[in-house]
Amino acid sequence: MLTAVIALSALALVSSLLLAMVARAFAVPSNPKVEEIEGALPGANCGGCGLPGCGELARRIADGKADIDSCPVGGERVAQMIALIMGKSYAGGLVRKVAFILCGGDDQVAAKRFYYNGVRDCTSAAILFGGDKACQYGCMGLGTCEGVCPFDAMHMLPTGLPEVEPVKCTACGKCVAACPKHIIKLVPVDKRLHILCSSHDRGAKVRKICAVGCIGCTKCVKEGPEGAIAMQNNLAVVNYDFDIPDTVAAVCPMNTIRAISLDGSGDNAGVKAAAGGGV
Amino acid sequence: MKTLILIIVSAVFVNNFVLSRFLGICPFLGVSKRIKTAGGMSAAVIFVMTMASAATWLFYSHVLVRFHLEYLQTVTFILVIAALVQVVETVLLKMSPTLYRALGIYLPLITTNCAVLGVAVLNIQKQYNLIQTTVFGFGAAVGFGFAMMIFSGIRERMELCDTPVPLKGTAIGLVTAGLLSLAFMGFTGLVKQ
Numbered sequence: 001m002l003t004a005v006i007a008l009s010a011l012a013l014v015s016s017l018l019l020a021m022v023a024r025a026f027a028v029p030s031n032p033k034v035e036e037i038e039g040a041l042p043g044a045n046c047g048g049c050g051l052p053g054c055g056e057l058a059r060r061i062a063d064g065k066a067d068i069d070s071c072p073v074g075g076e077r078v079a080q081m082i083a084l085i086m087g088k089s090y091a092g093g094l095v096r097k098v099a100f101i102l103c104g105g106d107d108q109v110a111a112k113r114f115y116y117n118g119v120r121d122c123t124s125a126a127i128l129f130g131g132d133k134a135c136q137y138g139c140m141g142l143g144t145c146e147g148v149c150p151f152d153a154m155h156m157l158p159t160g161l162p163e164v165e166p167v168k169c170t171a172c173g174k175c176v177a178a179c180p181k182h183i184i185k186l187v188p189v190d191k192r193l194h195i196l197c198s199s200h201d202r203g204a205k206v207r208k209i210c211a212v213g214c215i216g217c218t219k220c221v222k223e224g225p226e227g228a229i230a231m232q233n234n235l236a237v238v239n240y241d242f243d244i245p246d247t248v249a250a251v252c253p254m255n256t257i258r259a260i261s262l263d264g265s266g267d268n269a270g271v272k273a274a275a276g277g278g279v
Numbered sequence: 280m281k282t283l284i285l286i287i288v289s290a291v292f293v294n295n296f297v298l299s300r301f302l303g304i305c306p307f308l309g310v311s312k313r314i315k316t317a318g319g320m321s322a323a324v325i326f327v328m329t330m331a332s333a334a335t336w337l338f339y340s341h342v343l344v345r346f347h348l349e350y351l352q353t354v355t356f357i358l359v360i361a362a363l364v365q366v367v368e369t370v371l372l373k374m375s376p377t378l379y380r381a382l383g384i385y386l387p388l389i390t391t392n393c394a395v396l397g398v399a400v401l402n403i404q405k406q407y408n409l410i411q412t413t414v415f416g417f418g419a420a421v422g423f424g425f426a427m428m429i430f431s432g433i434r435e436r437m438e439l440c441d442t443p444v445p446l447k448g449t450a451i452g453l454v455t456a457g458l459l460s461l462a463f464m465g466f467t468g469l470v471k472q
Contacts, residue, residue, distance in 0.1 A: 004351055007351060026372065028372055123439060
């Protein structure tokens with residue numbers, strides 16, 4: 001009995017000494033700001049910022065790799081607290097973001113490769129040869145995003161694409177994470193110009209399978225302000241930091257670029273008609 | 280060499296830690312919802328179990344046997360494994376932050392897991408030498424990872440299916456684990472041991 005007690009105490013002592021020595025020898029200088037920022041963040045680890053958790057976002061912000069207003073849940077209040085910690089000024093006026101589907105290829109304009117008759121769920125469909133759409137980047141229209149939306153802001157249209165109600169959307173990012181094609185993005189609500197395509201296929205292929213896909217002609221890049229639209233691997237991508245005039249939409253030969261008012265300050269009727277309801 | 284291969288095959292298939300010995304059930308059910316997390320967990324288990332096997336064997340044969348304290352085996356093994364994982368975690372954080380981020384959250388979770396302690400105790404029971412011990416620890420952990428990947432793959436797909444409401448979640452998970460275990464019984468007799 002006594003031997004056992006002594007032996008265990010000795011072992012515990014030795015291992016704790018070892019741990020203490022190792023902890024000292026391999027100490028990693030940590031940025032104290034990380035902890036402060038993590039304290040300021042909501043701590044729900046919801047993943048709304050697109051990162052695994054609040055800790056990861058705090059690390060990115062402290063390293064200057066993420067913006068101080070990256071947390072969509074905390075909003076302006078948290079952004080101001082983080083600005084204080086980081087010694088930056090925060091001008092306020094955080095523009096609300098809403099989810100937006102970067103695909104215009106509904107059932108009328110985009111081809112399908114086969115008839116999918118499985119579980120009515122995008123994740124499930126994506127496992128099977130990447131879905132039934134001929135375009136491997138396009139929306140499969142099975143409504144997984146509609147199902148995960150906790151705010152009833154997302155609805156499937158009969159044409160096979162989901163539609164976001166900007167008024168109800170809180171940019172929680174659930175649909176962004178749920179979409180197996182990664183074509184839902186959070187966009188600033190005050191920006192009007194969007195490119196409704198996520199396809200990185202070459203122009204010739206896009207032309208064959210989708211009537212409204214980006215063919216990578218770069219016309220919009222030249223028409224828009226410098227740096228506002230960039231080509232990324234055969235796809236024109238809008239940089240939402242810029243204000244792009246609506247007229248740029250007119251140069252797109254495929255009608256992929258559309259001027260859409262998300263905050264209800266303009267007329268969308270014409271746009272919807274042109275897109276076949278695919279917005 | 281032949282014995283070592285036999286040890287691995289037996290640990291992975293015939294005496295699979297999760298599905299035949301029923302060790303390590305809590306991570307098996309707890310982190311098997313996504314293939315990605317299951318992969319991270321499996322990697323951490325392989326890492327820890329291989330290391331823990333070797334460390335506890337050395338500890339047993341050089342400390343416990345010498346001082347005639349074999350009866351303290353279970354308690355001391357827990358201590359040794361816990362301290363070892365802590366040390367490795369600290370070292371990893373400094374030496375390889377990438378590996379730390381990949382394994383980091385899983386390491387403390389499995390420190391005192393029954394699969395890890397189980398492999399250490401089994402090594403002693405089976406009277407393996409150091410090499411056999413390490414290989415057995417590695418093989419057992421690979422078996423765990425193997426079961427984990429199958430199970431998480433099934434669970435990912437099952438989530439999309441129309442499960443009856445009372446069975447949703449863990450309930451159907453347990454049923455599946457049982458069926459999977461039955462399937463693994465088919466390997467019995469592959470290796471005589």
